[in-house]
Amino acid sequence: MTDFAERLYHRNRDPLHLVLDGADAFAPQRTDPGGQRLLGAIEDLVRRGRARGIGLTMISQRPAVLNKDILAQAEVFIALRMTGPRDVAAIDGHDIDPLPPRSGAGG
Numbered sequence: 001m002t003d004f005a006e007r008l009y010h011r012n013r014d015p016l017h018l019v020l021d022g023a024d025a026f027a028p029q030r031t032d033p034g035g036q037r038l039l040g041a042i043e044d045l046v047r048r049g050r051a052r053g054i055g056l057t058m059i060s061q062r063p064a065v066l067n068k069d070i071l072a073q074a075e076v077f078i079a080l081r082m083t084g085p086r087d088v089a090a091i092d093g094h095d096i097d098p099l100p101p102r103s104g105a106g107g
Contacts, residue, residue, distance in 0.1 A: 001026060005041035008054065015053040018045070023058035027067040039067060046073045063090040 005026075008018070020026055020042075027042045028035065045056055058074070060066050064086035071090065082088050 002038040002041050005038065005045055009041065009044045009049060009052065012052055012054055015055075017055040017057065019057045019059065021059045023060045023070075024062050024066045027058070027070045029065050029067050043067075043070060046070050063087050066090070 008016075027039055027046075031039050045054055046058075049056055058066070058070070062084075063071060063079075063082075064084065068090075077091055079091060082091075
C-alpha cells in the first residue's frame with residue numbers, strides 16, 4: 001500500500017477519487033517504526049493531493065484511532081451510530097452540522 005500511495009501522489013495527473021475503507025489501518029494514531037512511511041504517504045495524499053487532482057474519502061468505524069493530523073484535514077464527516085465515548089470525542093470540536101431528522105415515511 002505504501003508504494004501505491006507514493007506512486008499515486010507523485011505520478012497522478014488525472015482527476016481521481018480514492019476511497020480507503022478501514023482508514024485507521026492505513027493512518028493509525030499510533031504507528032510502529034515500519035508504519036511511518038505509509039502514514040507519510042497517506043498524509044501527502046490527504047494534505048496535498050487536491051492540488052494533483054486527487055480526492056480522498058476515508059472510512060473508519062473508529063475515528064478515535066485514526067491519526068489526528070489526518071482527521072483534522074477532513075472537510076466532511078459522516079458519523080452513523082457512534083456510541084463509543086472515545087470515538088465521539090475524536091470528532092467533537094469539529095464544526096459539524098448534524099443532518100435534520102427525517103420526517104414522515106419515505107422521507
